[in-house]
Amino acid sequence: MRAHASHDAAKCQAGHGHPERLRRLRPEAPQTGHEQNQTACHEISCKPRLHRQREPEADPGAKKDRHPGKQDTPRIGHRPRQPPQDAPAHRHLVSGPPLAYQMPNASAPMVSERLSRMTGHVVTRFAPSPTGYLHIGGGRTALFNWLFARGRGGKFLLRIEDTDRERSTPEATAAILRGLEWLGLDWDGDVISQFERRDRHAEVAHAMLARGTAYKCFSTREEIEAFRAEAEAKGSYAVFQSPWRDADPATYPDRPFAIRMKAPREGETVIDDQVQGRVVIKNETLDDMIVLRSDGTPTYMLAVVVDDHDMGVTHVIRGDDHLVNAARQQMIYDAMDWSVPVWAHIPLIHGPDGKKLSKRHGALGVEEYQVMGYPAAGMRNYLTRLGWAHGDAEFFTSEQAMEWFDLKGIGRAPARLDFKKLENLCGQHIAASDDAALLHELEAYLAVANLPALSEHQRGLMLAGMSSLKERAKTFPELLEKARYILTTRPVARDEAAEKALDPVSRGILASLTPRLRNASWTKEDLEAILTGTAAEHGLGFGKLAAPLRAALAGRTVSPSVYDMMLVIGQDETIARLEDAAA
RNA sequence: GGCCCGUUCGUCUAUCGGUCAGGACAUCAGGUUUUCAACCUGAAGAGAGGGGUUCAAUUCCCCUACGGGCUACCA
Structure with a gap:
């Protein structure tokens, strides 16, 4: 249980979750990308190794096949019924006939191709784990994914990584959905439960076994710990090397086993990251990670890969705490001969003091910002601008953000929260809002802030006075203070x-x-x-x-x-x- | 310990070898004004440190320092 607390925060920010077991999703629109960003890869490989360069936004792709799974998905929630005020209407995709899961290399269904074109080949996802509220950093991660997909006519999916049965709660899931809805981030399709897909994960683990890219490991935790203790005693930190990697099946004992990835021990794995550049990880530093535990449940590394693949995710935009994990995950994609998504690991958000964001910095949850009275449009603008730039653009609408948002505009360094700037932007958005819409949002604020609702009479006066009130308020509490005369x-x-x-x-x-x-x-x-x-x-x-x-x-x-x-x-x-x- | 990532005004950032290093928020000083907000003008304010490469480095390379991440049958 070491370093757990600190881990959590990062986890939330990354918008990633704990994986473990699940089952299937039900993409209404199967993806089948066919392009690959080979060009980009090509250019890169020609560059000097240390010369890190951002690639032009790669087209997601699927160099091989990309086939979604399909089944009735456990639905956790529905997408928000109302798109944000300044968000475009939802694009509904036609759903094709149900597709059964197909093993790797199956030919891509036609429907997928058609839908792929319709969606511009872009599919992003936000995958939080339901262990608490929606973290402000997670909210930004979700926002980036949303902007990227919506700006390209793509799809933005939501997956709840609820495989940690101990810590996952329905309340947390509800809180996360509320946070997303408030921010105006509408997702496509139903919310997918990773836990429900555990059988499919196990299926893939066994497929790896069959392909010889994974093996049964009978080592016990005790043996592994002893190995590590010994290594540590010698001052070395070698990764665990299972004695079962190349063992003869005839020597297999009759006891539970875990399935480990047969990771390459030599060479290097290259992550072509749209934000971090070309990152090279030496394979010898990565171990044969377990993909399926001895109790038959999948590990996070496996679950994310399988889910992202089945969901047809083309661009994985997440916290940079997953950068090294990407190398491990890429090995699984390779092991299954699946196409690797475009990676984009974004820096996490820090507190005003530059330290990792924690409780002592105050508001961590997105909903807290709602209660403090910041308008959603202002939050979106601020959060978008935090760590991303489009020239000198500071104040913009979500439509403009969708049009401009790109991966190469994302900065590499962690950004700090600046409430003054947040307020300034919120003030501009309030001033630019339509009177009636603003009144509507104000009333929603009154409800979440536990303040008395407006009477019919008051609403009428508020509407009449809104044009002058909105010009002088940065937050809803300020607006109410100015409206005291009403x-x-x-x-x-x-x-x-x-x-x-x-x-x-x-x-x-x-x-x-x-x-x-x-x-x-x-x-x-x-x-x-x-x-x-x-x-x-x-x-x-x-x-x-x-x-x-x-x-x-x-x-x-x-x-x-x-x-x-x-x-x-x-x-x-x-x-x-x-x-x-x-x- | 190993590996990986990061480091431009107080803050968010622009810059894709040659710029007076630009903008925004914040700050300070004026102005306007019906208080507040807004608005106008101006000021101050940055390339972590050290080495290279180059005619020329904020920009390319290396080292150091300082942050952060990964190193689990956690996610």
């Missing part, structure tokens, strides 16, 4: 500063104002004439009159424009509040 009722509660602004002289002026307001036509022009006129008569600048007016109308010295407030709450209410204050 949400409050007489007698208007005043804070200290407001009380101070209502000195005897000011009260007198307000009192003299009300008769004139009674005869006003209640247009901005008319009110302007009355107020500036009154201020002038008292030898005051308009600012001097505005202060007590704010105090009377909003109970604060900080508020929206006095004209906006008067026009929104109306003549009667305005006069009543002024009389209250003048009294």
Whole structure:
């Protein structure tokens, strides 16, 4: 149980999960890529070895066959019913006739080809493990996958890596789906449960056995630990080498065995990563990992590969804590003669202090940001920009992000969360929002923040005042503060500063104002004439009159424009509040 | 310990050997103003350190330092 705690955070960020056992998915649209990024690979291999270069975005591909599995999938949840306000409508794919699982090398189904073309050959996925809330880093990983797929007419799938039965909970799965829905990241098809696919994983492990790319290992945990202890004692750290790798089946004992990958011991495995460049891992540093445990359950390494392959995933975009794992996984793809997906390992997000993001940095869960009142569009913009750039573009809509998002724009260094910038962007998005849509999102915020809902009357006023309110708020709590003049009722509660602004002289002026307001036509022009006129008569600048007016109308010295407030709450209410204050 | 990844203003980043190293947020100073927000102008602010390669390095290579990851019958 070493280093477990720290492990978890990274895991969540990576949007990856624990694998272990499962079964099948039900792609409604089987994929069958046929291209390969050979060109890219080619160019690369010609480059000097250490000269790391980003490749042009490779086309996913399937150099061999790519066939999806198909079955009824255990559905964990449905995609959000409403696409985000600024997201394109969902693309529904026609589902072809059910396809049975096929063993490697089976010819690709026609349906797959057609659908592949329709979807631009791009299929991404987000694969969180349901052991808690949706981590902010995981949210960004999901966002990148979503943007990449949606921007290319591809598919964005969701798989829950719930193979760790001890730690996986339905509540966590629900929380993750809620987080994604709030962020506006809609996925295609049903949510896939990795656990449900465990039989298929085992099937592949046995297929590897049959192909001779895996072997039965009868070594016990004790033996392995002893091996390691001995190595450590000698100061070396050699990877475990099972004595059963090339053992004669005739010598197999009658006891449980694990299935281990027969990994190449020489040479190197090259990961062509779209973010990290060309990464070379020496095979001698990788062991013969176990793909199927002695109890018959699959390990994570196997499960991800099988699922990604069956789901037709073309681009694996995940946390860079999986970079080395990619080499191991690539060995499994090779062992099964499956085409390797395009890799893109993105750096994790760090806290403001540059350290790994942890609880002490405050908000970790995506839902916490929702409760803090950040609008989803602002979150998407900020998170997209965190670690990715498109020239000098800072403020943009999700449509633009989809159009611009690419793998080569992703940075290689971990980024830190900057709440100030988040707020600034959120403020811009709030200001740019449609009034009605904003009110709708505000009401959703009230619900999750456990605040009282708006009455019909309040909704009407809020809608009327929204155009001026939205220009001065960065978050929903701020918006509500500015809207206090609407949400409050007489007698208007005043804070200290407001009380101070209502000195005897000011009260007198307000009192003299009300008769004139009674005869006003209640247009901005008319009110302007009355107020500036009154201020002038008292030898005051308009600012001097505005202060007590704010105090009377909003109970604060900080508020929206006095004209906006008067026009929104109306003549009667305005006069009543002024009389209250003048009294 | 081994292997892998990373390191440009405080922060997010641009730059694909030759730039006054650009933008944004934040900060500071002015301006505007009906408070706040917004807005306008200006200022300050960066290539971790050291070696190479090159006519020329932020950019290519190496080393060091500092972060991070992997090294499980965890995910």
